[in-house]
Every structure is written in C-alpha cells, then in structure tokens.
Amino acid sequence: MAAKTTQTPQAPKEPGPPGGESVRVDSWIWSVRLVKTRSAGAAACKGGHVKVNGTSAKPAYALRVGDEVRLRQPGHQERVVVVKRLLRKRVSAPVAVEAYVDNSPPPPPREVVAPVGIRDRGTGRPTKRDRRELERLRGIFGQGPGEDTAPDEH
Numbered sequence: 001m002a003a004k005t006t007q008t009p010q011a012p013k014e015p016g017p018p019g020g021e022s023v024r025v026d027s028w029i030w031s032v033r034l035v036k037t038r039s040a041g042a043a044a045c046k047g048g049h050v051k052v053n054g055t056s057a058k059p060a061y062a063l064r065v066g067d068e069v070r071l072r073q074p075g076h077q078e079r080v081v082v083v084k085r086l087l088r089k090r091v092s093a094p095v096a097v098e099a100y101v102d103n104s105p106p107p108p109p110r111e112v113v114a115p116v117g118i119r120d121r122g123t124g125r126p127t128k129r130d131r132r133e134l135e136r137l138r139g140i141f142g143q144g145p146g147e148d149t150a151p152d153e154h
Helices: 025-031 038-046 092-095 127-138
Strands: 050-052 068-073 077-083 098-100
Touching: 025 038, 025 050, 025 068, 038 050
Parallel strands: none
Antiparallel strands: 050 068, 068 077, 077 098
C-alpha cells in the first residue's frame, strides 16, 4: 500500500517574486505606474532618465527591495522612490502606491516658473533686436564669464 502524502494549503500568491529575488527596473516602474507602458520604461532607462542608487540603470537592471529609484519625467519633474515591494505585473493604483515610498521633492510653485514668451502666430523667429528687448524686460543681462552684474552706464 502506498503512503499518502498530505498537502498543506498554500497562501494565495502575490503578484511579486518571493523574498530575495529581483525584478527588471523597466518592468517595475511600469507595474507601479510611474510610466504608462513598459516600452516607455525601457526607453527611459536607455535614455539615462532612470537611476538606481545613484547610477544609471539599463532596462534589465536587477531591482531589489530598499533600492532608491530616480526617474526624470517630462517637464523636468523628478520622482524619487524607495522600493518597498517588488512587482512583476501591473496592479491597481492603490496597490501600486503601497509598493514604494515616495521621496520626490514637491513641484515648484507656479510663481517661480517663468512663463515662456508668447509670440504672434506667423511672426517668425525673433530678431537680435527682439531678443535684446525680451532680455531687457526680463532683467537678464549678458552674463558671460566674469560678468555678474548689469553693464555700467557712463
């Protein structure tokens, strides 16, 4: 007579790997919704916009719990997150937020961001005279090497 083996009930699997493993950085930033698509995550890595623990990361970089990920997003905004949980599959937004600690700096206040000069449609490129008038309005003077103040008026 053959011996019976008893099977213990297993807990439901989480979408991440078991402890001690790693996940590709492009897949992780996609799964926690920092980028819209996985290919966008890979492109960000290839373009040098993703840094893990201060060094540029290729898309296949092995990400582990506790790593700091810096992602420079369009608009010059930088996201700084610390990995709390590894995920391989994309999850809902509330679950994704629990997978990292967000240490991103707050966005700059709207007053600090200088508005871009708006030109009428069809006027073409600004001339040298237009550029100088714009600089005069903004209070920017020709600050080359060694020039740190406005030109002296005699």
